[in-house]
Amino acid sequence: MSxxxxxxxxxxxFIFVVIFLLPILFIFINLLTxxxxxxxxxRTYLLEEYxxxxxxxxxxxxxxxxxxxxxxxxxxxxxxxxxxxxxxxxLILPMAIPTYINAFIYSGLNETSGIFFNFFEYYFGLGxxxxxxxxxxxIYGVIFIMSISLYPYVYxxxxxAFANHSYSVFEVGKSLGLNQFQRMIKIGVPIIxxxxxxGVSFVIMETLAExxxxxxxxxxxxxxxxxxxxFVLGDDLSSLRLSSILLxxxxxxxxxxEISRGKKNFDNPSNKVYDRKKEVPKNKFSLFFICSLxxxxxxxxxxxxxxxxxxxxxxxxxxxxxxxxxxxSAGIAFISATVIILFTLNISFISRVTKNLFTHISxxxxxxxxxxxxxxxxxxxxxxxxxMEKSFSKLLNYPPESILTGTFVLLVIAYLVRFSTISIKTxxxxxxxxxxxxxxxxxxxxxxxxxxxxxVHMPILLPTIYSALILLFVDIVKELPMxxxxxxxxxxxxxxxxxxxxEAENLxxxxxxxxxxxxxxLIPVIILSKGIxxxxxx
Amino acid sequence: xxxxxxYILAVIPALIVTGCSSTPVDEEVNLYTARKEHLIRPLIDIxxxxxxxxxxxxxxxxxxxxxxxxxxxxxxPADLLxxxxxxxxxxxxxxxxTQKIESEKLNALVPQHLRDKGGHWYALSIRSRVIMYNPExxxxxxxxxxxxxxxxxxxxxxxxxxxxxxxNQSLLASLIYHKGEKAALEWAKGVVNNFSRPPKGNDRGQMxxxxxxxxxxxxxxxxxxxxWISSKKDTEKMYAKKIKVLFPNQDNRGSHINISGGFxxxxxxxxxxxxxxxxxxxxxxxxxxxxxxxxxxPIRKNINISDIVRSWGYPFKMDMMNLxxxxxxxDDAGKIFDIATWK
Numbered sequence: 001m002s003x004x005x006x007x008x009x010x011x012x013x014f015i016f017v018v019i020f021l022l023p024i025l026f027i028f029i030n031l032l033t034x035x036x037x038x039x040x041x042x043r044t045y046l047l048e049e050y051x052x053x054x055x056x057x058x059x060x061x062x063x064x065x066x067x068x069x070x071x072x073x074x075x076x077x078x079x080x081x082x083x084x085x086x087x088x089x090x091l092i093l094p095m096a097i098p099t100y101i102n103a104f105i106y107s108g109l110n111e112t113s114g115i116f117f118n119f120f121e122y123y124f125g126l127g128x129x130x131x132x133x134x135x136x137x138x139i140y141g142v143i144f145i146m147s148i149s150l151y152p153y154v155y156x157x158x159x160x161a162f163a164n165h166s167y168s169v170f171e172v173g174k175s176l177g178l179n180q181f182q183r184m185i186k187i188g189v190p191i192i193x194x195x196x197x198x199g200v201s202f203v204i205m206e207t208l209a210e211x212x213x214x215x216x217x218x219x220x221x222x223x224x225x226x227x228x229x230x231f232v233l234g235d236d237l238s239s240l241r242l243s244s245i246l247l248x249x250x251x252x253x254x255x256x257x258e259i260s261r262g263k264k265n266f267d268n269p270s271n272k273v274y275d276r277k278k279e280v281p282k283n284k285f286s287l288f289f290i291c292s293l294x295x296x297x298x299x300x301x302x303x304x305x306x307x308x309x310x311x312x313x314x315x316x317x318x319x320x321x322x323x324x325x326x327x328x329s330a331g332i333a334f335i336s337a338t339v340i341i342l343f344t345l346n347i348s349f350i351s352r353v354t355k356n357l358f359t360h361i362s363x364x365x366x367x368x369x370x371x372x373x374x375x376x377x378x379x380x381x382x383x384x385x386x387x388m389e390k391s392f393s394k395l396l397n398y399p400p401e402s403i404l405t406g407t408f409v410l411l412v413i414a415y416l417v418r419f420s421t422i423s424i425k426t427x428x429x430x431x432x433x434x435x436x437x438x439x440x441x442x443x444x445x446x447x448x449x450x451x452x453x454x455x456v457h458m459p460i461l462l463p464t465i466y467s468a469l470i471l472l473f474v475d476i477v478k479e480l481p482m483x484x485x486x487x488x489x490x491x492x493x494x495x496x497x498x499x500x501x502x503e504a505e506n507l508x509x510x511x512x513x514x515x516x517x518x519x520x521x522l523i524p525v526i527i528l529s530k531g532i533x534x535x536x537x538x
Numbered sequence: 539x540x541x542x543x544x545y546i547l548a549v550i551p552a553l554i555v556t557g558c559s560s561t562p563v564d565e566e567v568n569l570y571t572a573r574k575e576h577l578i579r580p581l582i583d584i585x586x587x588x589x590x591x592x593x594x595x596x597x598x599x600x601x602x603x604x605x606x607x608x609x610x611x612x613x614x615p616a617d618l619l620x621x622x623x624x625x626x627x628x629x630x631x632x633x634x635x636t637q638k639i640e641s642e643k644l645n646a647l648v649p650q651h652l653r654d655k656g657g658h659w660y661a662l663s664i665r666s667r668v669i670m671y672n673p674e675x676x677x678x679x680x681x682x683x684x685x686x687x688x689x690x691x692x693x694x695x696x697x698x699x700x701x702x703x704x705x706n707q708s709l710l711a712s713l714i715y716h717k718g719e720k721a722a723l724e725w726a727k728g729v730v731n732n733f734s735r736p737p738k739g740n741d742r743g744q745m746x747x748x749x750x751x752x753x754x755x756x757x758x759x760x761x762x763x764x765x766w767i768s769s770k771k772d773t774e775k776m777y778a779k780k781i782k783v784l785f786p787n788q789d790n791r792g793s794h795i796n797i798s799g800g801f802x803x804x805x806x807x808x809x810x811x812x813x814x815x816x817x818x819x820x821x822x823x824x825x826x827x828x829x830x831x832x833x834x835x836p837i838r839k840n841i842n843i844s845d846i847v848r849s850w851g852y853p854f855k856m857d858m859m860n861l862x863x864x865x866x867x868x869d870d871a872g873k874i875f876d877i878a879t880w881k
Binding site: 112 | 747
């Protein structure tokens, strides 16, 4: 009985793995097709722009997020100045504002419903001047928006890296006569290198995958090019060709991250963190000012604009419609997150108990999923599924019908491929912490493998599963391009609705739904950040 | 515990499957719409109530929806598509995703120049692309035609949105149709020469720029001003008073008009219901609501229009060219814009 269950379980995951690999294979297989006119057009006129824009954006966003993220982490870990503990926590919060919402907000600041415009109009009568003063919708704007929205990923990972090292390392440096700057370069940098690389590679992937901001600002990059080739030029092959170029770049990036992380381990060997006496800087207020500045542009200003918009459109609120939006957004996010958890739990478990090469390789491949931009995935899901539907109808001789096309299944598959990475990394590390002796003991009781999973591993893993679920939920709830393309009939989510409003340049209506989405994302960010900050304090 | 796991494994896919098929209804029709859902929702509600046919809606940009229908092919769930611009509708026909609609009623309801010659698509409302200007700086006598926008007296005073916008493409297509490619290119070059800033934002953005003095003249679709006048926001109401509408070419071919319209997909599974929906939208009851609510023009002159729209002057002389030509000449228009460096 239990063996049957194990076999069932194995084949179950096999099917999942195949579903997972399908879109990726589909994207690459098209490289083998001959070159056509549209591709020649793209290669001649557009490719250079996509490559150059993408590279410029990625380079500067990487530089800025590292600069902001590491220096903030350094400042709040090493110095004592007013409200430092408050800053330590609040500096994470910009994470909760999806990049595209920041893009809408910053575009709106000097529009007629913007706070800049109205402030200067009201007090100085300078509204029209502010209106034509600047335009953020260009490549510099993209770099600014991406940097201010994504720096917390670097900051968040650097924080424990700095804190988990006993202060003594730096004391030693001090006693050897290193000055403040030398200490940062010679001790600080090597210590946080793995964290910075992990954080920044995440930032780079997010930047390459970003569609809505680029599209809204009219900056052509790979992600918008893939969308344009597929939908506007109507050429699937060129679109897939662009996708495969982008994926290859991303895969190299991941490879680079893995080797550069290497086996280096800078962990505090005794695992003891001494009570640290923070340095009091010469100029307290400059540090206070730097932290305030970042949090102002990353969080406070966007929220001020959101609330200003709400005051504009307060009487237009349709409670029932909003409730439906929240329900459908949260519903699909929760169901998909649960499916992904079950799936990754299973894969992780099978790779633990079997020497099956197939599952080991597939785990490696799963960790690539997050690197595939949503636009690419949507494209990679539609085509093979409708091809399969047509083949089935021919094979079984019934009139062609949409079985999966236009249903939630397509959307869930797309989420599964993209977001499994998050869950598998978390759960795999959870499994690694469980001693193998448990498995042996469980086997000696005559438990089957799957019984071991349910009765032994699951209870231990629960906290890990819980945090994976939160991470997944947030990422899915704010997902835009895949939902936009793959959503079924009568189904709208908060991001899709916000995107449509922004597209119609009805920015002032963004207030309420925007705030709701930010709050939904904020809850888990607060839970997570409190946990991290608390650990760091010990 | 195992039972629980199996339960979870079984229940979740089941939830998803029931979620997508929802409750089975006898009569339904699947609508892909490029018009925002809130614009058509009130009409759909009436249709559902009158006929008992459930309308399932997915909204996105026209190009996305058309490509989806192509990709989904024979298995496409879409029965009909509603979008704006005759150019879009014609392109869909060329891509072979439409079918000929056999409906005496529709032929009677939709005037001939507002539907496809082959009966593949039908108009559901009319809008006009007109000149809007700042009455304090511009004398309306100087801008009586679209052609006036290239006059050297307007140098640095014109702002119009990007040429990637289909409304501009269709306007240029109508110029090609009436005056030929050479004259159309000259016009485009002349207008670009008069730009006060590179194209940015949508029609509403151009109107804002006129109000705030960044430019003096623009081209915009009529309903945008209707939305401002009827807005609950004080700023928009105030702005509406600072800008005026001018219907161009009243002494010659008439003002350029365009439509919103719909077609039935080639592989529609609920064809009859889709025809019923189109007939309903073209009929008097829906026409009145649709035109009034969106500040557009109905497809027949006997229908009431909103007071705001009437106040600009109605009826005005409309360009009566068959709108299929906007689609036919769309590619040429795109090329001319490129040559004229209209971004």
